[in-house]
Amino acid sequence: EIxxxxxxxxxxxxxxxxxxxxxxxxxxxxxxxxxxxQQKPGQAxxxxxxxxxxxxxxxxxxxxxxxxxxxxxxxxxxxEPEDFAVYYCQQYATSRSYSFGQxxxxxxx
Amino acid sequence: xxxxxxxxxxxxxxxxxxxxxxxxxxFSLTTSQMRxxxxxxTPGKALEWLARIDWDxxxxxxxxxxxxxxxxxxxxxNQVVLTMTNMDPVDTATYYCSRIAGGLYFDYWGQxxxxxxSS
Numbered sequence: 001e002i003x004x005x006x007x008x009x010x011x012x013x014x015x016x017x018x019x020x021x022x023x024x025x026x027x028x029x030x031x032x033x034x035x036x037x038q039q040k041p042g043q044a045x046x047x048x049x050x051x052x053x054x055x056x057x058x059x060x061x062x063x064x065x066x067x068x069x070x071x072x073x074x075x076x077x078x079x080e081p082e083d084f085a086v087y088y089c090q091q092y093a094t095s096r097s098y099s100f101g102q103x104x105x106x107x108x109x
Numbered sequence: 110x111x112x113x114x115x116x117x118x119x120x121x122x123x124x125x126x127x128x129x130x131x132x133x134x135x136f137s138l139t140t141s142q143m144r145x146x147x148x149x150x151t152p153g154k155a156l157e158w159l160a161r162i163d164w165d166x167x168x169x170x171x172x173x174x175x176x177x178x179x180x181x182x183x184x185x186x187n188q189v190v191l192t193m194t195n196m197d198p199v200d201t202a203t204y205y206c207s208r209i210a211g212g213l214y215f216d217y218w219g220q221x222x223x224x225x226x227s228s
Contacts, residue, residue, distance in 0.1 A: 001172070035214035044205055044218035045156070056216065088156055092213045096169045098146070098158035 002026050004089050006101035012109040019076040021104045023089035028069045033092040036065055036074045039103075040085045048087075049074065076106075084108050111135035113145075113206050113219035120225050121196050127224060131189040131206030135217075138164050138184050144209040145189045147180070149202040150221070157202075161209060162189055198226045 003026040013019055023034070031052035037045035047056040049065035052072055062077045076083055089101040117129035129147070136143055146161040160180040161169045170178050179192045189206060203223045207215040 033213055037215075044221050045215070046218070047214060047216050050210070050214045050216075086154065090156075090214060096161070096212075097171065098148075098161075098215075100156035100158070103154060103156075 001097075002029060002091055002093055002099060004091055004099055004101035006087075006089060006104045008104060009102075010105045010107060012107050013079055014109045015079050015081055017079050019074075019079060019083075019106055021074040021076075021087050021106070023067075023072040023074070023101050025070045025072070025091060029091050029093075031068050031072075034065075034067070034072050035090045037088045037090065038083075038085050039088065045088060079106075081108070111208060111217040113208065113217060115204060115206050115219045115222040117204070117222055117224065119223060120227065122228050123197055123226060125196050127191075127193045127196050127200070129191045129193075129204055129206075129222065129224075131191070131219060133187050133189070133206070133208070133219075136208065137187065138162070138182050138189070140164055142211070144212055145182070146207055146209045146215065147189075147191045148205045148207060148215065148218075149200075150205065151202045159193075159204075160191060163212075196226045200224070201226045 005024045007022045034052040036049040039045045053065045064075045086103045088103045113133040143164040147159040162180045177194045182189050203221040205221045206219045208217040210216040
């Protein structure tokens with residue numbers, strides 16, 4: 001089973017700054033199989049990025065994803081107040097199962 | 110416009126069976142490549158995938174919960190049903206249904222339903 005480890009657990013930044021969130025897989029995965037989600041309190045997760053780097057419909061271009069193999073990154077440039085939330089990475093395994101990272105909380109400094 | 114909504118009991122007793130229904134619109138599970146899954150989120154915030162059902166009737170389950178889960182669909186009602194047997198307090202969580210795009214990621218989510226397991 002592939003385990004996703006996200007870091008840092010909490011990231012404290014100010015609006016206007018850039019955020020770099022990491023997701024590391026316990027073994028190499030296809031970039032096609034890696035997605036990122038944003039979750040705000042009381043809401044369901046929202047798809048941000050699929051295929052490691054493709055933004056979902058309606059997602060601002062300040063959100064970008066990159067990476068390959070075991071190391072993936074979500075970058076949020078020019079943080080807006082509405083960007084402060086919890087972010088999860090997710091992978092699909094060829095065994096037709098799915099797993100999520102434990103999340104990174106992005107909080108206002 | 111794709112929407113999904115979960116329904117079911119808010120409270121179940123230990124050892125009981127939980128039945129949750131996902132009612133969706135904006136797509137059909139009779140359409141090729143359509144898939145719907147269930148994900149839960151514990152109070153500690155971890156997300157856990159539970160099960161998936163495909164347009165062709167294929168079903169897939171979390172290895173750790175496979176013996177307790179059953180997923181089914183009623184295409185005439187645009188519904189997917191998840192049952193989980195032998196509920197335990199550790200199963201207390203918010204349960205989400207979601208459309209699975211390309212079989213790879215969860216592109217639309219329901220609002221979630223909180224299920225508490227307590228006597």
